[in-house]
Structures are given as structure tokens and as C-alpha cells.
Amino acid sequence: MGKYKGQSRLVLKPKSTQEVSQIMKHCWERRIGVVPQGGNTGLVEGGGVPVKDEVVLNLGSMNKVRSFDPVSGALVADAGCVLEVLSQHIAPHGYIMPIDLGAKGSCHIGGNVATNAGGLRLLRYGSLHGTVLGLEVVLPDGTIIDQLSTLRKDNTGYDLKQLFIGAEGTLGIITGVSILTPPMPQSTNNLVLALNSFENVLPIFKKTRARLSEILSAFEYFDRNAYELVVKHKLGKPLAEDEIADAPAFVLVETSGGNKEHDEAKLQEFLEEVMSDESLVKTGVLAQATEQFQQLWALRESIPEAVSKEGKAYKYDISVPVSTFESVVAKTRERLQEKGLYQTPGGVREVVGYGHIGDGNLHLNVVAEKYSDEIEAALEPFVYELVESHRGSISAEHGIGLMKAHALHYSKSKESIALMKKIKNVFDERGIMNPGKVLE
Numbered sequence: 001m002g003k004y005k006g007q008s009r010l011v012l013k014p015k016s017t018q019e020v021s022q023i024m025k026h027c028w029e030r031r032i033g034v035v036p037q038g039g040n041t042g043l044v045e046g047g048g049v050p051v052k053d054e055v056v057l058n059l060g061s062m063n064k065v066r067s068f069d070p071v072s073g074a075l076v077a078d079a080g081c082v083l084e085v086l087s088q089h090i091a092p093h094g095y096i097m098p099i100d101l102g103a104k105g106s107c108h109i110g111g112n113v114a115t116n117a118g119g120l121r122l123l124r125y126g127s128l129h130g131t132v133l134g135l136e137v138v139l140p141d142g143t144i145i146d147q148l149s150t151l152r153k154d155n156t157g158y159d160l161k162q163l164f165i166g167a168e169g170t171l172g173i174i175t176g177v178s179i180l181t182p183p184m185p186q187s188t189n190n191l192v193l194a195l196n197s198f199e200n201v202l203p204i205f206k207k208t209r210a211r212l213s214e215i216l217s218a219f220e221y222f223d224r225n226a227y228e229l230v231v232k233h234k235l236g237k238p239l240a241e242d243e244i245a246d247a248p249a250f251v252l253v254e255t256s257g258g259n260k261e262h263d264e265a266k267l268q269e270f271l272e273e274v275m276s277d278e279s280l281v282k283t284g285v286l287a288q289a290t291e292q293f294q295q296l297w298a299l300r301e302s303i304p305e306a307v308s309k310e311g312k313a314y315k316y317d318i319s320v321p322v323s324t325f326e327s328v329v330a331k332t333r334e335r336l337q338e339k340g341l342y343q344t345p346g347g348v349r350e351v352v353g354y355g356h357i358g359d360g361n362l363h364l365n366v367v368a369e370k371y372s373d374e375i376e377a378a379l380e381p382f383v384y385e386l387v388e389s390h391r392g393s394i395s396a397e398h399g400i401g402l403m404k405a406h407a408l409h410y411s412k413s414k415e416s417i418a419l420m421k422k423i424k425n426v427f428d429e430r431g432i433m434n435p436g437k438v439l440e
């Protein structure tokens with residue numbers, strides 16, 4: 001939305017942890033605010049924006065791989081390494097990064113950890129809270145905390161690294177990351193199913209988990225409106241129109257395993273089973289070649305780009321029970337209709353829903369002709385209250401940043417927020433680390 005404009009007059013690009021430490025010491029003594037910056041791909045408004053005149057500390061020059069163990073898969077890298085570069089570094093050894101997202105060509109591993117990014121592989125490999133083995137962090141006063149362990153098991157006291165994962169740079173600067181990378185799957189495949197109704201998503205998800213079990217690596221959902229936007233903006237190859245007919249919902253299933261014949265047979269069997277039940281699916285397309293695999297993924301991965309091409313987007317990245325995905329989208333649309341803002345001149349063009357069913361993460365996007373106070377007032381706090389009514393999270397994977405700090409209470413109790421403030425104070429009593437972000 002571009003709601004916040006950076007006001008910084010100084011960007012520093014340290015080349016080593018020692019330099020980061022010296023900068024922080026200097027800023028600590030003079031009470032100068034510091035905003036850490038990775039690849040600047042964060043999707044939460046204001047997360048990495050210096051709203052006053054804070055110093056921007058960009059990690060881009062700390063971009064070396066420190067070590068890689070081809071037996072355990074433990075990778076230790078500077079925080080400024082670009083995610084895709086790390087993938088390329090370990091690929092020849094037969095490993096992949098446990099995290100993958102659309103911004104992989106620009107985002108840093110340090111930024112990924114700072115935002116606890118989720119992405120497309122979370123269903124298979126879990127969150128960064130599990131895959132990060134250790135961190136090196138520079139505290140606001142310049143102290144270097146070296147916890148760059150490559151151990152998988154270490155029960156020696158409090159697991160401090162967890163506090164920095166998802167802290168959005170409010171507790172310290174992450175300068176090094178140790179992460180466990182999984183072996184590269186030998187065979188990957190996918191299929192897209194066009195469903196008869198949204199109600200079929202959950203039974204199919206249950207069936208998918210039961211039938212594909214250990215080879216299931218992604219289960220993604222997108223509604224008809226999201227699909228239509230991708231097709232409209234020519235970002236994905238449409239499925240056969242007569243076969244999908246009026247399907248209101250789609251799912252993409254991906255498998256990754258170690259035995260091509262075995263995995264393909266399993267997927268084929270699964271497809272035949274769901275296709276034989278006409279009440280469940282209208283049609284299904286199984287990728288037959290690499291090109292088609294990418295085409296099917298494009299239908300899901302291109303949605304954010306299609307949304308941007310369609311208009312100005314209000315983006316909500318929420319966790320709610322999967323069974324409520326469709327009703328959350330429908331209620332938001334109804335709300336805009338009631339306010340006379342849906343498909344009216346200058347109003348909202350479309351409301352779309354898509355996301356990671358496997359993780360209970362819905363991306364609710366409201367696409368408008370232009371941003372307006374009226375639309376914002378219709379959406380907020382309405383969406384947050386809706387999420388709260390389902391005991392959900394107002395930010396599933398993008399974080400809180402500046403824009404949602406005031407809304408934290410919809411997902412965290414008064415007591416939890418008070419404790420978070422105490423923790424912030426332990427690390428940063430002078431309030432210089434990414435001020436105003438996450439906590440008001």
C-alpha cells in the first residue's frame with residue numbers, strides 16, 4: 001500500500017559481525033534508532049521502514065556461506081545471503097532449503113528468520129522454529145551472542161534463538177544463521193483438482209494426507225475468483241473450460257519423494273480414486289512433464305501478481321480454521337456489499353481467497369480500484385474481529401510490522417503483550433531496535 005515512507009538519511013552496509021557490533025554500540029550510546037534491512041521483500045506494511053530518522057542497517061554485504069556439512073545437511077551462512085543463492089550452493093550436494101517462497105531471488109535468509117517466513121514447503125519441512133539450528137545475533141548494545149550451533153539436540157537451558165525467530169528485528173540484528181537442510185527429493189509431481197464445492201476441500205485434504213502420506217509436500221487452495229484473475233492477466237494456462245465448468249474452488253497437490261515410479265503410481269491411484277467420486281471433483285489434471293508441473297504451480301503462485309495487476313490490494317494474511325476459509329471470504333464480500341463498496345465505481349473490484357490449507361493459512365485479498373479511507377474503514381477492524389471470533393491469527397506468516405501493531409490484541413492476550421514488552425525491555429531498554437514495530 002506504500003502507507004509509510006522511509007525517512008532515513010543513512011544506510012550502512014557492514015561487512016562483518018564485528019562491524020555490526022561496532023555500529024550498534026555507537027547507536028546504543030547515542031540512543032539512535034536502527035532498522036535492520038534484508039532483501040526488502042517483507043509484505044507487512046512498515047516492517048523495515050525507518051519512519052523517523054533511524055539508521056538503516058542493510059545486511060546485503062554479509063553474504064558468505066560459512067560452512068556446509070554434506071552429511072548432516074547443516075548449513076551455516078551470513079544473514080545477508082539470498083535464499084535462492086543458498087539453494088544453488090547446496091543443490092550440487094543433493095540438498096534443498098527447507099523454505100521456499102516467491103521472493104526467493106531477493107529475500108535474505110536473515111530476513112526469513114526475522115519474519116519467521118512460512119512459504120510453500122512448510123507442510124513438509126515445518127517452520128523455521130524447527131529447522132533453524134542456531135543463530136548469531138548482535139544485541140542492541142553491540143554484544144555478540146554466538147549460538148551458531150549445528151547440533152540437532154541441545155537441551156542446555158533456555159532456547160534463546162527462538163526469541164529472535166519472527167521478532168522482526170525488534171530484539172537484535174541476526175548476522176548468521178545455522179539451518180538444517182533436507183535431502184533433495186528425487187521425484188516431484190503435482191496435480192490440480194477443480195472441486196464441486198468448497199465443502200469438499202477438507203474431505204479431499206484428509207484423503208490426500210491418508211493416501212499420499214510421506215510424499216505429500218504441498219496442499220494449496222485457491223478460489224474461483226483468484227483463478228479467474230490469473231487467467232485474465234495471462235499469468236497461468238487455463239484448465240479446460242468445459243471440464244472445470246462452474247467449479248468454485250481448486251486445490252493443488254504436490255508430492256516429493258525418493259522413488260519416481262512409486263510416487264507416480266501413488267499419485268495416479270489417488271487421482272483415480274477422487275475422480276471416481278463425482279460429488280467431490282469436477283476434473284483433475286496431473287502434470288505429465290516438467291513444463292506442465294510449472295504451469296500448474298503458476299495457477300497458484302501467480303495469484304499475488306495477478307492481484308497487483310488487477311488493482312490496489314488490501315492484503316490479509318490470516319490463520320483461521322480451514323473449514324471457515326470460504327465463509328471468511330464471503331463475509332468480507334458481504335460486508336463490502338452492505339457498505340455499497342463492492343463492484344461500484346471507485347470501490348472494490350474483487351475479493352479473493354487462496355492459501356496454504358495444510359498450514360491453516362488463508363490469504364484474503366481485497367482488490368480495489370484505488371485505496372480509500374472508506375474501504376479501509378469497512379475492512380478494519382471488521383476482518384480482525386472476524387479472525388478473533390475464530391480464535392485465529394491476524395498475521396499467519398508475514399508479521400506485524402508497523403501497520404498491525406495496534407491490532408496485536410486481536411490475537412494475543414493482554415498478559416501476553418505485557419510479557420512481550422518486558423522481553424523487549426530486557427534486550428532493548430533504550431528502544432533503539434526497529435522502533436514502533438510489532439509492539440506499540
Ligand SMILES: Cc1cc2nc3c(=O)[nH]c(=O)nc-3n(C[C@H](O)[C@H](O)[C@H](O)COP(=O)(O)OP(=O)(O)OC[C@H]3O[C@@H](n4cnc5c(N)ncnc54)[C@H](O)[C@@H]3O)c2cc1C
Nearest residue numbers: 038039040041042047102108110111112117118119169174
Ligand atoms: C512475491 C513474494 C512472495 C512472498 N511469499 C511469501 C510466503 O510464501 N511466505 C512468507 O512468509 N512470506 C512471503 N513473502 C514475504 C517476504 O518475502 C518474507 O517476509 C521474507 O522473509 C522477508 O525477507 P527479507 O530479507 O526481504 O526481509 P526484509 O523485507 O528486508 O525485512 C523484513 C523484516 O525483518 C527485519 N529484518 C530483516 N533482516 C534482518 C536481520 N538480519 N536481522 C534482524 N531483523 C531483520 C526487518 O527489519 C523487517 O522488520 C513474499 C514476498 C514476495 C514479494
